[in-house]
Amino acid sequence: MTDSPIARVAEATPPGVARRLRGLSDTAIAWIFVAPTIFLLLAINIFPLIWTIRLSFTNFAANRPGREVEWVGLRNYERILTDEGTWANMQTTAHFLFWTLFFQVVLGFTLAWLINRKFRGNDLATTLIVLPMMLSPAVVGNFWTFLYQPQIGLFNYAVELLTGRPASSFSMLGPGGLAKWSIVIVDTWMWTPFVMLICLAGLRSIPDYIYEAAEIDRASKWRQFWTITVPMVLPFLMLAVLFRGIENFKMFDMVVLLTGGGPGNETLLASIDLKREAFEKWRTGYSSAYAIILFVTVFGLASIYVKALNRVKER
Amino acid sequence: MRRSHHLAATAATALALSAGAAAAENLTLCWAAWDPANALVELSKDFTAQTGHTMTFEFVPWPNFADRMLNELNSGGKLCDLLIGDSQWIGGGAENGHYVKLNDFFDANGISMDDFAPATVYAYSTWPKGTPNYYALPAMGDANGWFYRKDWFTDPEIMAAYKEATGQDLREPQSQRELMQIAKFFQGREIDGKTVYGVSIFTERGSEGITMGATGALYAWGFKYENTPGSYDMEGAVNSPEAVEALEFYKELYDCCTPPGYDNAYMEQSLDAFKSGQVAMAMNWFAFFPGLYADPNVGGDKIDFFVNPPQNVAASTLGGQGISVVSYSDKQEAALEYIKWFAQPEVQKKWWSMGGYSCHKAVLEDPNFPNTAPFAADFLVAMDGVKDFWQEPAYASLLLAMQERLHNYVVAGQGTAKEALDGLIADWTEIFEDEGKL
Numbered sequence: 001m002t003d004s005p006i007a008r009v010a011e012a013t014p015p016g017v018a019r020r021l022r023g024l025s026d027t028a029i030a031w032i033f034v035a036p037t038i039f040l041l042l043a044i045n046i047f048p049l050i051w052t053i054r055l056s057f058t059n060f061a062a063n064r065p066g067r068e069v070e071w072v073g074l075r076n077y078e079r080i081l082t083d084e085g086t087w088a089n090m091q092t093t094a095h096f097l098f099w100t101l102f103f104q105v106v107l108g109f110t111l112a113w114l115i116n117r118k119f120r121g122n123d124l125a126t127t128l129i130v131l132p133m134m135l136s137p138a139v140v141g142n143f144w145t146f147l148y149q150p151q152i153g154l155f156n157y158a159v160e161l162l163t164g165r166p167a168s169s170f171s172m173l174g175p176g177g178l179a180k181w182s183i184v185i186v187d188t189w190m191w192t193p194f195v196m197l198i199c200l201a202g203l204r205s206i207p208d209y210i211y212e213a214a215e216i217d218r219a220s221k222w223r224q225f226w227t228i229t230v231p232m233v234l235p236f237l238m239l240a241v242l243f244r245g246i247e248n249f250k251m252f253d254m255v256v257l258l259t260g261g262g263p264g265n266e267t268l269l270a271s272i273d274l275k276r277e278a279f280e281k282w283r284t285g286y287s288s289a290y291a292i293i294l295f296v297t298v299f300g301l302a303s304i305y306v307k308a309l310n311r312v313k314e315r
Numbered sequence: 316m317r318r319s320h321h322l323a324a325t326a327a328t329a330l331a332l333s334a335g336a337a338a339a340e341n342l343t344l345c346w347a348a349w350d351p352a353n354a355l356v357e358l359s360k361d362f363t364a365q366t367g368h369t370m371t372f373e374f375v376p377w378p379n380f381a382d383r384m385l386n387e388l389n390s391g392g393k394l395c396d397l398l399i400g401d402s403q404w405i406g407g408g409a410e411n412g413h414y415v416k417l418n419d420f421f422d423a424n425g426i427s428m429d430d431f432a433p434a435t436v437y438a439y440s441t442w443p444k445g446t447p448n449y450y451a452l453p454a455m456g457d458a459n460g461w462f463y464r465k466d467w468f469t470d471p472e473i474m475a476a477y478k479e480a481t482g483q484d485l486r487e488p489q490s491q492r493e494l495m496q497i498a499k500f501f502q503g504r505e506i507d508g509k510t511v512y513g514v515s516i517f518t519e520r521g522s523e524g525i526t527m528g529a530t531g532a533l534y535a536w537g538f539k540y541e542n543t544p545g546s547y548d549m550e551g552a553v554n555s556p557e558a559v560e561a562l563e564f565y566k567e568l569y570d571c572c573t574p575p576g577y578d579n580a581y582m583e584q585s586l587d588a589f590k591s592g593q594v595a596m597a598m599n600w601f602a603f604f605p606g607l608y609a610d611p612n613v614g615g616d617k618i619d620f621f622v623n624p625p626q627n628v629a630a631s632t633l634g635g636q637g638i639s640v641v642s643y644s645d646k647q648e649a650a651l652e653y654i655k656w657f658a659q660p661e662v663q664k665k666w667w668s669m670g671g672y673s674c675h676k677a678v679l680e681d682p683n684f685p686n687t688a689p690f691a692a693d694f695l696v697a698m699d700g701v702k703d704f705w706q707e708p709a710y711a712s713l714l715l716a717m718q719e720r721l722h723n724y725v726v727a728g729q730g731t732a733k734e735a736l737d738g739l740i741a742d743w744t745e746i747f748e749d750e751g752k753l
Contacts, residue, residue: 059749063389064411064708150576174578175727262520263578264727265719280382281712282389283749 049295056289063282076289085265086273086290093270095180096187096255097248101241103188108195109237113229115196116203126200130193137190141257144186148172148258175263183255183267187248195240202236203229231315238309242302249298270294339367340649345384345395346636348374349582350606351455354670361665362656368649377582378522385711388413388641396644397653399454399636402438407708408639409442414450415640420651421449426658432456435674438703439637451637452654453674455602458623458697459531459632460690461494462589462607463487463596465619467506476500487619491535491564491626494596498572501595513572515588515597516565517581520722523714524581526704527632528598529565529721531623534630534702536561547747554736557627562732564626566725578726589613598623600634601697604690605670620690622697633701635672709750716742 010018024032056076060069080086115126132140147155148171156167172182206228214224252271255261261268261276274294278287344359346352352374359370373394375383381401387394388408400408408414421428428436428449435453442450467473468485477485477500488494498513505511517528530538536557542548552558569577574593577584582599589597590613599607608614623631638657640650656662660677667673667687672694678684685692705713717739724735747753 063385063407063711065389066411151574168575171576171578174576256521260521260579262722262726264520264723264729266727276715279386281715283712 052288052291055285056292058285060285060288061282062284072285076286077293079286080290080293086270088265089268089270089273092180092266092268093249096183096251096267096269097245099181099184100187100191100248101244103184104192104195104244105237105241107188107192108240109199109233111192111196112199112203115200129196132190133193135190137254138257140186140190141254144182145173145258148182150174173259173263175266177266179259179263179266183258186254186258187251190254191244191247195237195244198236198240198243199233202233205236206232235309235313238305238312242305242309245305246298246302249294339369340646341369341371342396342646342649342653343371343373343394344397344399344653345373345375345387346399347380348376349602351602351671354666358662358666358669358671359653361662362653365656366649366652368652378519381522381711388643391643393641393643393645395641396646396650397638398641399638400451401636402633403704403706403710403714405439405442405450405637406706406710409448409450410708412642413639415642415647415651417449417452417640417654418447420654424655424658426452426655430658430660430676431674432676432679432698434633434698434701435635435637438633438701438706439635439674442706444706451639452658453635454638454657454671455635456672456674456694456698457600457602457634457636458694458701459527459598459634460601460604460620460622460693460697461488461596461598461624462604462618462620464592464594464613464617466617467501467595468619473506487621488596488624490624491532491561494624495564495568495572498568498596502572507592509592511592512574512588512594513596514568515577515580515585515594516568516573517585517598518569518573518577518722518726519579519581519584520718520726521579522581523718524579525721525725526714526717527581527634529562529725530632530702530704531598532561532565532568532626533558534632535623535626535628536564537627537630540705547753549740549743553740553743554733558736559732561626562721562724562735566728566732569725601672601690601694602634605688608689620693622693628700629696630700630702631697633703635674707750707752709746712746713743716746 160167502513517524539552663673663675
């Protein structure tokens with residue numbers, strides 16, 4: 001007992017400190033431990049959020065320190081919500097979000113299902129599949145820019161090989177409507193392994209005896225898949241969708257490197273637009289309102305989704 | 316706020332005058348990362364030798380230059396003691412108190428703006444525009460010009476083919492329309508067993524590229540920002556029939572005559588396209604011309620240069636920068652010494668000889684100047700007709716609005732030229748209303 005870590009700490013505590021601590025209640029000690037975290041949370045999360053809300057009702061511009069700041073009420077919100085450009089950017093974001101999630105879920109689950117079957121080279125295949133996820137988005141953005149290059153890019157040559165269409169006759173990142181699909185392809189390539197890993201964890205968590213019981217009941221493989229595999233993997237899959245959804249809603253770096261939001265505004269996601277408003281045009285008040293709108297959107301959607309996730313888990 | 320900066324500047328000037336040379340400092344000079352910056356590093360060694368002040372350089376690639384430096388200034392950063400900032404920053408630099416006002420310093424040290432080319436003083440130094448309030452010393456004159464494959468233009472077979480195709484002689488284009496005609500002729504042509512293209516032009520979306528490129532056409536058609544200077548009265552000027560025609564021209568040039576995948580190209584991509592032998596003609600800033608002429612593959616006898624061709628009027632897009640002392644610097648005294656040293660005619664001559672474009676009359680008005688480089692005479696012509704973008708404090712917002720409108724129309728093919736320019740007026744009007752100027 002005297003050798004236990006607690007006893008050693010007690011012995012090492014100076015008598016004065018020990019005396020003072022003895023006078024504190026459990027609640028007080030708990031507050032002492034929690035206070036630094038709460039303070040940090042308030043300082044770097046809550047205070048900036050409140051400050052941003054305040055700024056969103058003004059015409060403040062961070063690059064114009066000498067200019068008088070005016071209270072503009074809801075004007076910034078009104079401008080954003082009635083701006084066709086903003087809605088177009090939200091649609092672009094929704095397109096990116098929907099299709100990346102769709103492809104990543106379908107491909108990620110399929111890959112997990114295949115990897116979960118025992119075969120030679122299983123480990124090597126898993127390692128190779130997860131490689132893209134380990135790369136930096138900046139690296140991915142840069143090298144896919146080269147892959148998509150119409151004159152020297154491997155992607156265009158692969159398309160030429162498969163379809164016969166000349167490589168230099170189309171530009172994946174240029175005008176013609178392909179750019180928004182190009183960013184979906186790259187994000188899917190990079191993050192499908194993440195969804196696969198989560199699905200794999202779900203698949204491996206299903207006890208074998210359930211399948212054995214189903215076999216005894218002469219359930220077909222198809223029936224086993226839909227009544228055992230899918231329902232039991234679903235909470236994991238939904239969690240993956242939540243993570244990827246939040247990540248892709250704020251997607252910035254990879255798309256900036258690939259297209260810069262172009263051509264025109266074809267791939268201008270809401271996060272890129274927000275950055276331009278805040279740090280290139282320096283419309284701080286306007287961009288604060290924009291940020292609040294995006295925050296409420298993602299927070300609202302995530303809350304609804306988490307409720308649905310919990311309901312699935314409870315089943 | 317501004318008054319305190321003026322006081323600081325005056326105090327610094329007084330200190331410089333009373334104490335003579337300041338104690339040895341390490342000055343940081345901020346600029347874009349490009350060829351002339353390397354020349355300035357070499358040139359500044361003389362300054363260090365003469366004064367004992369050592370120099371550190373912070374060079375940022377062009378696509379990030381404005382972002383990085385404006386962030387630095389807006390946050391009151393002390394990274395830069397001297398800044399060679401873009402001409403359009405002068406309004407914000409002056410009004411927001413980022414730059415030290417140099418009038419007293421110039422007067423006290425015998426530096427006269429009359430010794431510099433008037434267009435460069437107007438563009439790089441003054442705020443409000445054209446008034447004798449100086450916030451920078453003209454440091455690097457520049458304009459958007461053109462270069463072409465002289466060896467192709469003088470190839471008898473190609474010349475004959477061009478004559479047959481157009482009925483005209485192949486020569487340096489004398490108008491924007493002729494430039495397009497030549498570009499169309501070269502587009503897709505086989506030369507030395509390789510497919511080549513007509514032109515590389517600026518189409519970049521993120522910073523300033525497509526605006527700098529398209530204004531080359533707009534100015535040549537007579538584009539104006541306002542009906543009356545200083546009135547912000549843009550209707551009928553920005554979207555005039557000439558401006559619409561010019562923008563349609565630029566889009567057609569992009570559609571007909573650029574290499575595949577050339578949808579987000581600026582200086583670097585233009586240089587790459589030319590140096591790799593892909594294009595017959597290319598636009599870029601004069602600042603790159605010394606390096607191009609020295610290029611072992613496409614320089615020397617294979618290259619020649621020409622000024623932005625006129626259409627209705629002769630005009631070129633202004634580039635270039637002035638050098639300013641940053642008001643947040645703790646080493647203003649030494650920084651002012653650098654300005655004083657840099658303004659000397661002998662230093663300016665050396666600056667030009669090393670690849671920097673001096674704006675000093677001692678250099679530009681030297682009778683031998685046009686013979687000093689194959690592009691020197693063109694530079695003088697270009698600088699005679701330069702036009703610049705808005706230099707307002709809200710220039711960043713104004714520029715991004717134009718970038719968006721032009722890229723949407725020219726590259727993405729959305730809407731018409733008229734719609735793009737009408738939309739631009741709406742954007743700019745909103746910005747000027749926010750600024751309290753309308």
